[in-house]
Amino acid sequence: MPTPKSKIGFGALALLLLFISTPAMSKISYRESAKKKYLSEKVREMFYHAYDNYIAHAFPHDELKPLTKTYTDSLSELGNLKLEHLPQNYNGSALTLIESLSSLVVMGNNTEFERAVLWLSENLTFDVDARINLFECNIRALGGLLSAHILATDSTNRLVLGMYKNQLLSLAEDLGRRFLCAFDTPTGLPYAWINLKYGVMENETTETSTSGCGSLILEMGALSRLTGDPRFEAASLRALRKLWSMRSSLDLLGTTLDVVTGQWIEYSSGIGAGVDSFYEYLMKAHVLFGSDEFWDMFHSAYLAVQKYFRHGPWYHEADMRTGKATYWQLTSLQAFWPGLQILVGDIEAANSSHREFFHVWERFGVLPERYLLDREMLHPTEKYYPLRPELAESTLYLYQATKDPWYIEVGESIVKSLNTYTKVEGGFASVKDVTTMQLEDHQHSFFLAETCKYLYLLFNDSFLANQNYIFTTEGHPFPVRSAWHEKLPETYALNNWTSAKDENQVIRASAMSLQVCPDTLTLRRNGSPSVGSACHVLDARADHRCLVDEDCGIELTTCRKRTCSLAGYCGLWLFFL
Numbered sequence: 001m002p003t004p005k006s007k008i009g010f011g012a013l014a015l016l017l018l019f020i021s022t023p024a025m026s027k028i029s030y031r032e033s034a035k036k037k038y039l040s041e042k043v044r045e046m047f048y049h050a051y052d053n054y055i056a057h058a059f060p061h062d063e064l065k066p067l068t069k070t071y072t073d074s075l076s077e078l079g080n081l082k083l084e085h086l087p088q089n090y091n092g093s094a095l096t097l098i099e100s101l102s103s104l105v106v107m108g109n110n111t112e113f114e115r116a117v118l119w120l121s122e123n124l125t126f127d128v129d130a131r132i133n134l135f136e137c138n139i140r141a142l143g144g145l146l147s148a149h150i151l152a153t154d155s156t157n158r159l160v161l162g163m164y165k166n167q168l169l170s171l172a173e174d175l176g177r178r179f180l181c182a183f184d185t186p187t188g189l190p191y192a193w194i195n196l197k198y199g200v201m202e203n204e205t206t207e208t209s210t211s212g213c214g215s216l217i218l219e220m221g222a223l224s225r226l227t228g229d230p231r232f233e234a235a236s237l238r239a240l241r242k243l244w245s246m247r248s249s250l251d252l253l254g255t256t257l258d259v260v261t262g263q264w265i266e267y268s269s270g271i272g273a274g275v276d277s278f279y280e281y282l283m284k285a286h287v288l289f290g291s292d293e294f295w296d297m298f299h300s301a302y303l304a305v306q307k308y309f310r311h312g313p314w315y316h317e318a319d320m321r322t323g324k325a326t327y328w329q330l331t332s333l334q335a336f337w338p339g340l341q342i343l344v345g346d347i348e349a350a351n352s353s354h355r356e357f358f359h360v361w362e363r364f365g366v367l368p369e370r371y372l373l374d375r376e377m378l379h380p381t382e383k384y385y386p387l388r389p390e391l392a393e394s395t396l397y398l399y400q401a402t403k404d405p406w407y408i409e410v411g412e413s414i415v416k417s418l419n420t421y422t423k424v425e426g427g428f429a430s431v432k433d434v435t436t437m438q439l440e441d442h443q444h445s446f447f448l449a450e451t452c453k454y455l456y457l458l459f460n461d462s463f464l465a466n467q468n469y470i471f472t473t474e475g476h477p478f479p480v481r482s483a484w485h486e487k488l489p490e491t492y493a494l495n496n497w498t499s500a501k502d503e504n505q506v507i508r509a510s511a512m513s514l515q516v517c518p519d520t521l522t523l524r525r526n527g528s529p530s531v532g533s534a535c536h537v538l539d540a541r542a543d544h545r546c547l548v549d550e551d552c553g554i555e556l557t558t559c560r561k562r563t564c565s566l567a568g569y570c571g572l573w574l575f576f577l
């Protein structure tokens with residue numbers, strides 16, 4: 001007797017919306033808003049310290065090396081762990097500038113945004129002999145340009161009138177066309193690597209990741225909607241559908257696959273590296289384009305994650321064929337998951353995982369890339385922290401959903417650590433080893449696109465006040481527009497659910513007391529919404545009595561099916577299996 005999908009997903013969202021728009025019970029104190037103001041200024045300073053140093057020492061190359069105050073043309077190195085086939089004559093694509101565009105708008109610096117748009121319009125070209133990673137180039141360059149184009153055109157006062165003639169969109173379209181050759185495979189799954197000038201290289205590897213095939217739809221879909229050329233959306237949708245068709249009977253996917261044979265290479269997967277944004281894009285594509293197909297995929301995929309990967313607040317990896325646990329590891333990338341859970345309305349689960357990630361952050365001062373949960377030790381070669389945004393991202397989502405001031409404290413602690421451990425004269429440097437806090441000479445572009453942006457929005461969300469946005473996996477905002485929706489679900493049309501407009505909202509019990517958002521768990525029997533978690537299905541009777549298994553629902557926290565005991569009660573009687 002499963003609850004219809006619309007009730008599961010949108011019910012949870014509707015609860016979240018209800019929660020967000022509840023009338024004020026107590027005002028946010030003057031002290032708290034002063035603190036937020038102070039912290040937002042602190043983050044603004046951080047952003048400009050990173051940005052100004054990039055402009056001074058690295059622009060128009062890709063990324064800044066903050067320790068030596070020089071640059072790296074790293075677009076061709078992203079995802080290229082063995083640093084193979086590096087270009088001889090590539091001088092960068094101003095990657096960090098592209099990545100900074102939307103952050104400049106979020107922070108209200110229209111003058112610098114205009115300067116950057118002008119420079120890119122006149123100087124940027126993708127006709128370069130460089131082998132790049134499709135996924136990385138898509139989320140950073142294509143996403144950055146598209147978001148900036150939309151931001152440039154959605155306001156009359158952002159750019160000097162008449163100076164912008166869709167140049168960023170033309171650049172994005174040119175880049176998108178260069179991507180298309182990657183999809184020319186027997187399966188429609190794209191190659192992970194292409195040369196921007198010459199297309200797919202001879203003897204190119206046919207191995208790619210789940211994210212590499214499944215996280216293109218937001219940018220490529222937006223490109224089609226903006227240009228009217230359907231090829232971008234069609235190619236990425238075909239790839240996504242093919243990928244989804246490769247799921248196991250448990251609705252699980254692996255981590256790596258072959259784009260020619262369509263066979264899995266690595267059957268183990270989790271919610272971290274190589275897979276993370278696949279889940280994220282299913283949900284966000286549903287929000288951006290309104291298609292039920294994305295929701296249906298996301299819903300099944302999400303339930304499978306909660307069922308097979310989740311262990312209390314942690315997520316381990318599992319074999320897609322059997323659902324059996326494989327690797328018990330916490331990775332820094334997984335910290336985005338609670339933010340995604342907020343979009344689903346699964347606040348309780350989001351809160352408990354976020355808390356654990358923050359404890360690890362507090363223990364080390366930053367989040368280590370990989371921690372072995374079963375051996376309770378850091379991964380010997382992955383002790384680094386490359387200024388990643390995921391914890392800040394989830395903190396922003398949780399704060400927006402709950403207005404619990406504890407999340408401001410989390411943000412404050414993140415800001416403090418970043419300034420203490422990673423700030424150097426020439427910018428912000430990655431941490432090479434979290435046990436020694438030794439630094440590495442690299443300021444990743446996502447520090448400006450995501451880390452600073454999410455922290456800033458946590459303390460100052462005025463950018464979100466008048467428009468609903470979906471943030472791409474690289475933190476670039478795309479407005480949610482009814483014109484892009486095949487069918488606009490009511491929950492998105494009527495409310496601004498990326499942002500709580502009113503500061504004067506209910507302040508819930510602190511997340512630290514494990515009582516955050518109790519309202520979302522108030523389950524109503526007659527009438528929707530009837531769930532507090534995306535997978536939760538109530539037992540048929542309020543007293544949990546049953547005659548057959550079908551009378552029992554699905555457990556809120558474990559997403560396991562409850563069964564009817566011999567004594568006639570629903571429960572998780574098989575939990576030990």
Ligand code: DMJ
Pocket residue numbers: 276277333388389390446473474475
């Ligand atoms: C970003 O490039 C994107 O968020 C991507 O999806 C994975 N994570 C990095 C930053 O950590």
